[in-house]
Amino acid sequence: MTSASRADTDIREIPTETGMLRYYDTGGDALPVLFLHGSGPGVTGWRNFRGVLPAFADRFRCLILEFPGFGVSDDAGGHPMMTAQAAVIPFLDALGIRRVDIVGNSMGGGVGIHTAIEHPDRVRRLVTIGGIGANVFSPGPSEGIRLLQEFTEDPTRQRLIDWLNSMVYDPALVTDELIEERWVLATDPDTLASARRMYGKAAFAQMMQFMHASAEPLPWARMHxxxxxxxxxxxxxDRVSPLDMALIPMRSIPNAELHVFPNCGHWAMIEAKPAFEATVLSFLSRY
Incomplete structure (x- = not known):
């Protein structure tokens, strides 16, 4: 029996300056690994990482943080990416954790990059799963992002199915159970309102315009x-974050390495689960 199955994996909550944050905590007193989820309809940290949790909890204390605005932790308002970035350090402080390894999926990888830049003393090692960098050869927004925008603008079950199929290489992973699970949370009014602040077409265009007009460097330009x-x-x-997006972070992050999983879409931790576990556990154990 694994550490994760022995431990209490019920969701917990803790008050912070950014509001009530909910999370999972399993694996005992080992070195802590913080798992940060992505964005999209019906996403939660638990759904992103529950499959790999047993393998990691055998060696590490595993914390899965539910970001504000995605239907689990309290919605702090504002842009979901910004509130996610603002939640990490208060969460660690509330738990009395000084330093962590971070595993971030898609948007969670971007939050991990931000945390590693702004608080380098709080991050020991970083793992990202797609979603960071910039389109070098492929058009943007990608197919997956366009489908996500269409669902956010007009949420129908078929649009959800179309988006979920863009997330994976093997369509057999898009089961009726997955569709129903995602549909329930994705159409919750508060969760949908939060998604529209990030992926509504007008909000997305405004964010792109702001980023390019700002005096601050674009996220990919800070990765060094x-x-x-x-x-x-x-x-x-990956049809959400095409592989060419990896070229800039691979080249500009001084101590970065890249591992590519074949026959795999955006959810590497789900679709390439055994290889992902072996690769990431080896990396985390090496340093």
């Missing part, structure tokens, strides 16, 4: 400031 050992993982067949 990541000083911690970094593992970039990617599905070769």
């Amino acid at each position: 400031k990541v000083t911690v050992p970094t593992l970039l993982t990617w599905g070769r067949d």
